[in-house]
Amino acid sequence: MNTYEPDPRRWKALAVSLAAGFMGLLDVSIVNTALPSIQKDLGASSGGIQWVVSGYALAFGLVLVSGGRLGDALGRRRMFLFALAAFVLTSAFAGAAPNETTLIIARLLQGFASGMMTPQNSGMIQDLFRGAERGRAFGMFGATVGISTAVGPVLGGVILAVFGDPEGWRWVFYVNVPIGILAFALALRWLPKPETPPRSLRGEIDFVGIMLLGVAVLGVLLPLIESEQGGLSSLWWLFLVAVVFGFAFVRWERSMVRRGRPPLLDTRLFTGTPGYATGAAVGALYFSGFTGMWLVFAIFFQQGLGYTPLQSGLAVTSFALGSAVSAAIAGRLVSKWGRKLTVTGLVMVIAGMVTVAVLAGQDPGAAAGWWFALPLLVAGVGGGMVISPNTTLTLECVPTSMAGVAGGALQTGQRIGTAIGTVVLASVFHAVLGANGGYPSALTAAMMCAAALTSSALLLAVIELRARRKRRSLTEREDAERAAADSQRG
Numbered sequence: 001m002n003t004y005e006p007d008p009r010r011w012k013a014l015a016v017s018l019a020a021g022f023m024g025l026l027d028v029s030i031v032n033t034a035l036p037s038i039q040k041d042l043g044a045s046s047g048g049i050q051w052v053v054s055g056y057a058l059a060f061g062l063v064l065v066s067g068g069r070l071g072d073a074l075g076r077r078r079m080f081l082f083a084l085a086a087f088v089l090t091s092a093f094a095g096a097a098p099n100e101t102t103l104i105i106a107r108l109l110q111g112f113a114s115g116m117m118t119p120q121n122s123g124m125i126q127d128l129f130r131g132a133e134r135g136r137a138f139g140m141f142g143a144t145v146g147i148s149t150a151v152g153p154v155l156g157g158v159i160l161a162v163f164g165d166p167e168g169w170r171w172v173f174y175v176n177v178p179i180g181i182l183a184f185a186l187a188l189r190w191l192p193k194p195e196t197p198p199r200s201l202r203g204e205i206d207f208v209g210i211m212l213l214g215v216a217v218l219g220v221l222l223p224l225i226e227s228e229q230g231g232l233s234s235l236w237w238l239f240l241v242a243v244v245f246g247f248a249f250v251r252w253e254r255s256m257v258r259r260g261r262p263p264l265l266d267t268r269l270f271t272g273t274p275g276y277a278t279g280a281a282v283g284a285l286y287f288s289g290f291t292g293m294w295l296v297f298a299i300f301f302q303q304g305l306g307y308t309p310l311q312s313g314l315a316v317t318s319f320a321l322g323s324a325v326s327a328a329i330a331g332r333l334v335s336k337w338g339r340k341l342t343v344t345g346l347v348m349v350i351a352g353m354v355t356v357a358v359l360a361g362q363d364p365g366a367a368a369g370w371w372f373a374l375p376l377l378v379a380g381v382g383g384g385m386v387i388s389p390n391t392t393l394t395l396e397c398v399p400t401s402m403a404g405v406a407g408g409a410l411q412t413g414q415r416i417g418t419a420i421g422t423v424v425l426a427s428v429f430h431a432v433l434g435a436n437g438g439y440p441s442a443l444t445a446a447m448m449c450a451a452a453l454t455s456s457a458l459l460l461a462v463i464e465l466r467a468r469r470k471r472r473s474l475t476e477r478e479d480a481e482r483a484a485a486d487s488q489r490g
Contacts (some may be wrong), residue, residue, distance in 0.1 A: 012127040014137055018144045020084050020183045021121045023176050024114030025145060027091075029152030032298065033309040034160060034169035041166040044100040054225040059111025060118075061221050061415035066210050067118035069264050073205060073399060075194040076120045076127065083117035084356075088180035096174035106173075122391065122407030126400050128192070132335045135392050139331010142388025146323030146380070153298065154317055157310030173239045209264030212249035216242045217412065224419040246453025255418040265405055269398065273406075273429055276330060279394025280410050280465040282342065282457050284417035286386055289453035290349065292421025296429050296446045304439030305366055315369035322380025327388045334389040339465040342393070345385025346458040350451050352379025357447035363440045364439055371468060378406060390461075 002291045007013070031038075031053055065227045071079040089109035097103035112429040125137045156172055218240025256263040270277040294316070303313035330341050355375035364371040389408065398406040425446045431444040 006130075006133075007128055007192050008454070009190045009192065012186075013124065013128060013192065014140065014188045015125055016183050017080065017121050018140060020087075020180065020187070021118055021141075021147050022089060022144050023179060024117055024184075025148035026116065026152050026155070027110065027176070028060065029148075030156040030172055031056070031152075032295075033156030033313065034155050034172045037165055037169040038103070038442065039158060040105065041169065042097075042100050044103075048100040048104060050226075052107055055104050056107045056114075057415070057419070058218070058221050058225055059108045060115040061412060061419075062214055062217055063112055063115035064119055064408040064412045064415065065213060065405055066408070067116035067266055068123060068404035068406070069205065070116070071120045071123050071404035074263070074386060076123050076194060076404060077088070077191045078190065080117060080120040080124070081184065083113050083120070083225065084180060084184050085185065086113035088177055088184065091173045091176035091180065095170040095177075100325065109193040113226040119404050119408035122395065122410070123404035126398065126403030126407075127445075132332070134396075135389075137333045137390040138395075139328050139334070140390040142331065142384060143324045143390060145387050146327055146384055147320050151313075151317070151320045153294070153313035154320075155313075157308070157313045161310055186324075191406060192372035206225060206253075206262065206264040209249060209252055209256070212252055213264060216246040216249055217416070218242075219245065220240060221415055221419050224423050238318060239315055251348045257397070265409055267404060269402065269406055269409065275395055275398050275464060275468065276398065276406070277381050278460055278467070280413045281392055282392055282460045282464065283387075283394065283410060283414035283459035286349075286390070286422030287414040287417035287462065288424070289353070289450040289457070291418040292422070292423075292425035292453075293447065293450045295422055296425050296443060296450075297425075300360075300431065300439055300443045301369065304443075305368060308370070311369070311454075315372065318373045319376040319380035319383065322377045322382075323384040323387075325383030328384075330385045331388045331392070334392050337389075338453035339389075339393060339461060339468055341385045343458065343465055345382040345389070346454060346461055348382025349379045349386065350382075350454050352376060352382065352460065353447050353451040353454065357444045357451070360440045360443040360447065363438075386443040386457075421453060424453070476479060 022123055035049050038044060038052060039046075044052075067079065067083070087110060090106055090113055094103060094106035094110055097106055121141060122138075125134060127143060129137045159171050159175065160168045162168070219238040219240075220371065223238050225229065226235060250267055253263040253265055253267050257266060257268070270280075297316055298312055301307040301315055302309065307315065326345075330345070352375040356372050357377070359371050359375065360368070361370075394410060395406055429442045429446040430450045432445045433439065437445070
């Protein structure tokens with residue numbers, strides 16, 4: 001029986017892995033601020049410039065599960081170093097891109113590298129930490145996710161302000177290079193080497209499963225990502241393809257388990273792991289409401305009020321600050337309070353969203369950024385109480401041998417939720433705006449929609465809270481009966 005011995009370098013390993021993960025998650029949103037500069041400098045088309053953003057998000061979401069499984073099979077240290085090196089190289093490639101096509105290719109490759117790197121973070125936390133320390137580690141992970149999602153527009157605006165036009169946008173990508181090289185050097189020193197040799201790639205990797213799941217995820221994400229270019233009307237049939245390939249994937253994975261072969265994603269994670277399926281659904285629904293609002297805010301502030309990109313980013317900074325602080329604190333409390341933290345956090349997020357919707361209806365004009373600061377701070381504090389505790393509780397019963405693929409599946413759901421939420425909120429915003437409702441009314445409608453999506457996550461979190469209480473009560477009863485039986489035999 002293996003006994004757990006804490007690695008003395010575990011906190012250093014966590015710091016370097018989260019720093020690298022921060023870069024990967026940041027690149028989902030930081031580029032948005034630089035799009036006008038990129039289009040002007042490269043003479044890019046509107047469709048091409050959309051793919052600079054959507055290509056990264058698509059590639060990122062496609063490989064999360066596969067990257068997690070590769071980490072489980074080949075070793076997280078090896079996969080992390082490989083993916084980090086690829087991310088640094090592709091960042092330099094993107095920064096040096098001479099034209100639109102090259103930049104899109106670089107962004108696709110950069111997304112693949114980041115998607116391979118991200119699930120190694122949650123997998124390493126599962127490997128290196130136990131008990132209350134694991135909650136603290138996931139708290140830091142949650143803070144990283146929250147900050148990277150919200151602070152991207154601010155950092156993008158700062159970089160453009162420092163380096164200026166027309167080629168300042170290149171430093172949005174170049175900034176990853178020195179940070180990535182430093183992270184790689186520290187990772188070589190601090191990430192623990194695996195105790196067991198890596199397993200055979202051919203024997204451990206389910207290539208058919210990778211293909212089936214890849215097509216299914218592509219069928220969901222591509223129409224959503226291309227929605228602004230008419231993707232929902234022209235690519236709707238891909239949703240049917242996704243259903244067919246998703247069904248085939250589940251059947252194939254079950255057959256792999258029956259034959260004693262290692263599956264890509266063991267479906268027993270969802271059917272036999274307490275709390276995993278519900279926790280993954282809570283994460284996906286929360287991300288659909290939480291991340292979808294950033295595009296709406298950017299349109300409202302920049303097009304509706306004439307804010308600069310930097311001013312627009314700073315207007316929502318209170319959410320990022322609140323999320324960062326509360327995620328770190330919530331990680332320390334999750335072992336004591338459990339799902340109560342998630343439920344409380346979701347209530348605070350909904351309250352903040354509804355308050356912003358009400359204030360927007362009062363048409364505060366150019367002072368909107370100040371009006372929204374406090375409710376966004378409340379929502380951010382609540383958001384920090386959702387991400388890290390939900391990740392900890394969702395993965396707590398997952399075997400460490402499956403930690404990578406479980407984390408990858410969890411984050412794939414979050415990417416799909418992000419894509420759905422962005423489409424829904426942007427569609428509601430533009431529908432109200434197109435009906436001559438004005439920017440304040442459009443923001444009110446979009447934020448109420450975000451609150452509704454988040455409320456569905458709250459409902460599931462309450463259901464899981466009650467289920468956890470029942471499981472705990474049943475366990476305590478079984479322990480009491482076992483103790484009574486032992487005392488009678490004694």
